[in-house]
Amino acid sequence: MEKIETAFGLLVANVQQFETLLSTHFYEALIEQNVAYLGQTGQAVSEELQLNNDKLRHLDLTKQEWQKVYQFALIKGAKEMGLQANHQLTPDAIGYIVNFMIETLYPARELSILELGSGTGNLAETILTGIPDKTITYTGFEVDDLLIDLSASIADVIQTKAQFLQLDAVRPQHIEPVALLVSELPVGYYPDDAIAQRSIVASSTSPTYAHHLLMAQGFKYLKANSYAIFIAPSDLLSSGQADLLKKWLKDYARIAAVITLPEAVFAKQGQKAIFVLQKAAQGQAPFVFPLTSLTQPEIVQRFMTQFRQNMI
16 A cells, blocks of 8 residues: 555656646646656656656556556546546446456456446456456447546556547447446436437437436447446436336346445435346346445445355
């Protein structure tokens, strides 16, 4: 932890220098710092900044340590910039639960993953650095060009083979089907009604929920019998337009598991849950578990034991 704290301090000091030098915000400055660390910057930088990067290199951080450093940096940046809820990073604690689910559902060594709305790339790096015994082909779809540049620059420093593409995931894309779909679904209305109306979950009376559109479109990229892990509002199946979503579920997917998460984890976004869907015909009743704490080992262990028993 001491190494991580030292690295975080050096990284933030350089980011703050770039904020001043370029009169920009934290995330833009973090991208510039990543480029400078890799020796690719065209900016004239100070001797102190170069020395800090030399110290960072000398720490010889592992991929897992780098991921921790960047998680702390992204949290700091999000607070400074006052980002909207849909641009907040997926907490590590949730990432670890997702990793456990992936390892339980996919014992094979090779795995292809598509993430819809990859954002800052924190969930991607949590998966890629947290499951080192698998060969993972990861692709992230993200519409925001700043977040694409940020997540790609972080992946370059950590040296994970993540591919981030600037795409609107609601619009049809031509890709090879993947074995796993993941997403902390951005919640809200989709702005282009003409595109939305092409979907089976489109609303005829109001703008359509973007998270419903992403679920339906994402399933088109998923192999048969494979899983999707969605982090979404816990009232997903009872909120507005839920009837349209449930009709789609009946025809295209089965709900394999619903894990409600502690309210405190997403304090500003409302309570969320992890929905595990399978691209398969309707089957047995879903596994449901109220995960009331992520810090009490006995609760987390009970969840893991019951998840394995019900999902394998």
